[in-house]
Amino acid sequence: MKYALYLGCTIPLRVPNYELATRRVMDKLGIELVDIEDAGCCGIYHEQINELTHLAMAGSIIAKAEDIGLDIMVMCNGCNESLIKANKRLKEDADLRRKVNEILSKIDLEFKGNINIKHYIRVLYEDYGVDKIRKKVVNSLDNLKIAAHYGCHIFKPTDIIQFEDFEDPESLDVLIEATGAKSIDYLDKKLCCGGYVLGYKKEVAYEISGYKLQNIKDAGADLIVTICPFCNIMYEANQRAIESQLNKQFKIPVLHYPQLLGIAMGFSYKDMAMELNRVRIDPKLFE
Amino acid sequence: MSIRDEVLSEIDGETIVFCQSCGICTGGCPSARFSKYNPRRIIHKTNLNMDPGDDIWLCATCYTCQERCPRGIKITDFMNLLRRIYIKEKGMPDFIDTLIENLKNAGYTTQLGEIENKRRERMNLPKINTADYIKRILELTEG
Numbered sequence: 001m002k003y004a005l006y007l008g009c010t011i012p013l014r015v016p017n018y019e020l021a022t023r024r025v026m027d028k029l030g031i032e033l034v035d036i037e038d039a040g041c042c043g044i045y046h047e048q049i050n051e052l053t054h055l056a057m058a059g060s061i062i063a064k065a066e067d068i069g070l071d072i073m074v075m076c077n078g079c080n081e082s083l084i085k086a087n088k089r090l091k092e093d094a095d096l097r098r099k100v101n102e103i104l105s106k107i108d109l110e111f112k113g114n115i116n117i118k119h120y121i122r123v124l125y126e127d128y129g130v131d132k133i134r135k136k137v138v139n140s141l142d143n144l145k146i147a148a149h150y151g152c153h154i155f156k157p158t159d160i161i162q163f164e165d166f167e168d169p170e171s172l173d174v175l176i177e178a179t180g181a182k183s184i185d186y187l188d189k190k191l192c193c194g195g196y197v198l199g200y201k202k203e204v205a206y207e208i209s210g211y212k213l214q215n216i217k218d219a220g221a222d223l224i225v226t227i228c229p230f231c232n233i234m235y236e237a238n239q240r241a242i243e244s245q246l247n248k249q250f251k252i253p254v255l256h257y258p259q260l261l262g263i264a265m266g267f268s269y270k271d272m273a274m275e276l277n278r279v280r281i282d283p284k285l286f287e
Numbered sequence: 288m289s290i291r292d293e294v295l296s297e298i299d300g301e302t303i304v305f306c307q308s309c310g311i312c313t314g315g316c317p318s319a320r321f322s323k324y325n326p327r328r329i330i331h332k333t334n335l336n337m338d339p340g341d342d343i344w345l346c347a348t349c350y351t352c353q354e355r356c357p358r359g360i361k362i363t364d365f366m367n368l369l370r371r372i373y374i375k376e377k378g379m380p381d382f383i384d385t386l387i388e389n390l391k392n393a394g395y396t397t398q399l400g401e402i403e404n405k406r407r408e409r410m411n412l413p414k415i416n417t418a419d420y421i422k423r424i425l426e427l428t429e430g
Contacts, residue, residue, distance in 0.1 A: 013399060013415065040394030040395060041395055050429065053428040106427060157363070196346075196347045197346075200380075200382050204324075211321070
């Protein structure tokens with residue numbers, strides 16, 4: 001198994017612990033990753049600013065991976081939606097493709113339409129296989145109760161992304177339970193983290209995340225697992241600010257899924273760069 | 288062109304005439320629960336050719352309304368369309384300026400400076416270079 005790795009913006013620049021853990025875990029699983037060189041933003045924000053800009057930015061990333069000759073693996077739900085949407089539209093609409101290729105030709109790129117895009121959760125769940133992951137677990141995390149947060153653009157819009165039922169998803173729960181931990185249910189589990197509203201009205205975004213943090217705490221979770229850097233930042237980096245706005249205390253650790261899997265596969269706390277997680281994680285949790 | 292005509296002429300907006308006012312969109316909306324955001328009202332206002340106002344920026348683009356709408360209205364796509372129309376008519380809202388600035392400077396939504404690459408070096412992660420072609424795309428597409 002071999003993929004072109006697309007990091008996006010937030011992961012390499014704000015949550016490199018996520019990147020490090022993912023690279024190490026994929027390597028140990030035998031999934032080979034080739035970096036897409038000098039790949040900028042996926043263009044997701046331009047869906048609401050200028051459609052042509054979005055398609056050209058997303059198209060440029062896809063074209064770079066086409067030159068490598070590999071399908072793309074993404075680690076961000078936003079990149080997932082942006083690239084899959086652009087890939088579908090550009091493959092299906094010849095006029096649009098011509099228009100975008102006119103722009104891309106000026107930066108020596110061409111969208112051909114011969115690769116696909118997958119979030120690594122989908123790679124693990126659909127292609128690699130949960131049974132094979134279970135066999136890699138050497139440190140079964142039997143005592144942990146985990147709150148999975150899927151986020152939105154891992155499967156929505158469903159007609160574009162075509163993954164699983166967003167009303168009743170299971171991929172992340174199953175992948176969490178492959179580590180031996182229990183993936184628990186909690187109120188409004190599928191609700192968005194509110195991250196997209198952060199720029200316009202921080203208070204509203206914090207209310208949404210804070211509501212979810214409270215539900216997760218009430219359900220007795222030891223920690224939260226995310227699969228998107230932005231959801232992670234909402235629960236992790238912003239947890240203190242949310243606590244101060246809502247005048248509450250949560251202190252719930254938040255892990256990127258590969259960090260959890262890595263610990264179960266025998267990597268150390270340090271190997272998974274967990275000292276960079278802002279909400280303190282007690283290493284004893286994993287003993 | 289009036290706001291209603293402009294919306295109805297686009298694939299992302301043409302479905303709003305099917306609204307039956309059930310409010311499922313608003314009932315399941317994360318933003319509506321914690322703010323005055325009300326997608327049903329925004330659909331109504333547009334159908335009545337009224338200015339939908341600034342609340343369009345409260346959509347979290349989670350797509351739950353669009354997935355659940357029993358009339359198949361592309362509600363999230365419609366909100367993105369209203370945002371594009373807003374920008375065309377009133378210009379870029381302030382809170383998006385920094386994002387555009389960052390994209391022009393280095394090709395990423397977040398700042399790329401020495402600190403970020405120093406930290407990556409310490410972690411043995413490959414250096415992130417500026418993606419200057421993004422600036423060129425922004426110029427070519429007037430984004």
